[in-house]
Amino acid sequence: MTTGMTTGMTTGMTARSTAHTVRLSPSGKDVACSPGDTVLGALERAGYALPNNCRAGACGECKTKVLDGEVDQGMVLDMALAPAEREQGYRLMCMAKPVSELVEIEFGTDDARPKLFPPRDRVLCVVVDSIERTPTIRELRLRPVGEPLRYWPGQYLMVGDPSAGAPPRPYSIANAPRPDGEIVLLVSRVPDGRTSGWVHEQLSTGDRVTVAGPYGTFIGDPGADTPVLCLAAGSGLAPILALTDAALRRGFRPPVTLCYSARGRDDLFDEGLMAWWTAKHRRFRFVPTFTGDEPDSALPDGSLRGRIPNVLPEIAADLSGHSVYIAGSPEFVEACTDAVIALGAPPERIHVEKYHPQAAAETPPATQLTPAL
Ligand SMILES: Cc1cc2nc3c(=O)[nH]c(=O)nc-3n(C[C@H](O)[C@H](O)[C@H](O)COP(=O)(O)OP(=O)(O)OC[C@H]3O[C@@H](n4cnc5c(N)ncnc54)[C@H](O)[C@@H]3O)c2cc1C
Ligand code: FES
Missing domain, CATH: 3.40.50.80 (Nucleotide-binding domain of ferredoxin-NADP reductase (FNR) module)
Incomplete structure (x- = not known):
């Protein structure tokens, strides 16, 4: 596995503090992007589905061509965005923050149909149960204190607690939406894993936890009627x-x-x-x-x-x-x-x-x- 990384920082260039516009081509639709937000974040907030798999510049799933304008790419893996692709104008939207006022990206008209629920940043939940399902998998049951999260089955949440040394990580939701909003996660123990270790060893029933989401496009195709x-x-x-x-x-x-x-x-x-x-x-x-x-x-x-x-x-x-x-x-x-x-x-x-x-x-x-x- 390649471990090379590149940063996308152009010398002296930092994301401006004013709002930016992301224009989708060829539809011409505009999406507002707040200062400091990534292009992926802005698209999701506006309800657009851009495939993504790690939100960390590691998988390449969110690779998109930037047709006009500048983004700060941040730190990404070469295996996710090869130098040659970078030269052709491709960037990873999960880590890309607009620098210029207008950033135009290639985004097919079919994909540009709003279809996802806008993710929420901080959803306070209570751990209503934490159950060891196998020697390596723990089931977490989280119930939101406020409004239930709206999501498509197959999507994931970001879960963690940086103050406890657990950076937010993606965890797929294991149940279809329920009226009480309860969310089931299945977390595998990863050797020396910070967030999975925190879930397995520190997080207990009754604890409060803040999650973000929903994210991802691993969702059912409502039009498909195949086996x-x-x-x-x-x-x-x-x-x-x-x-x-x-x-x-x-x-x-x-x-x-x-x-x-x-x-x-x-x-x-x-x-x-x-x-x-x-x-x-x-x-x-x-x-x-x-x-x-x-x-x-x-x-x-x-x-x-x-x-x-x-x-x-x-x-x-x-x-x-x-x-x-x-x-x-x-x-x-x-x-x-x-x-x-x-x-x-x-x-x-x-x-x-x-x-x-x-x-x-x-x-x-x-x-x-x-x-x-
Ligand atoms: C879209 C998406 C959905 C996901 N859904 C789930 C889910 O439902 N349940 C779940 O358990 N996980 C899921 N994951 C993986 C999860 O997000 C974390 O990557 C995983 O829990 C490890 O995080 P950590 O902080 O514990 O480990 P880290 O502290 O990040 O890593 C510690 C060390 O372990 C290595 N490592 C990390 N992950 C693995 C691994 N899987 N196998 C071997 N070594 C590893 C790292 O490279 C590092 O050296 C999902 C990931 C993605 C991208
Ligand atoms: S590189 Fe994985 S989602 Fe962007």
């Missing part, structure tokens, strides 16, 4: 649960298959919910697959053995008519994407959420910096 295949590993199950929950509740008719990869029996959770969905919705199928070496007798009936890319042909040999949703670590998502493409899944119907780590882009060692272009 759906969902693939998840670890806490990647979170957005898949939210999407499935919402689809089944709204009476989605085509078959939905959820394949979950776990190392061993201890890593499998939500079996009760899976059994209920299977009983209630004839066209829902849950297929766990195990990568460890426990004996078959220890595993639930109907389980498969092996990594998802290897067992996929046993689940669906032809994916040309499917929509596919994949969430988890970048390596998991990439391996599954290759596998579903090999089975004929149309690229435009493959939706992915990669859990990119954010630490690197946030605290770059000086030796990893390359001069600004």
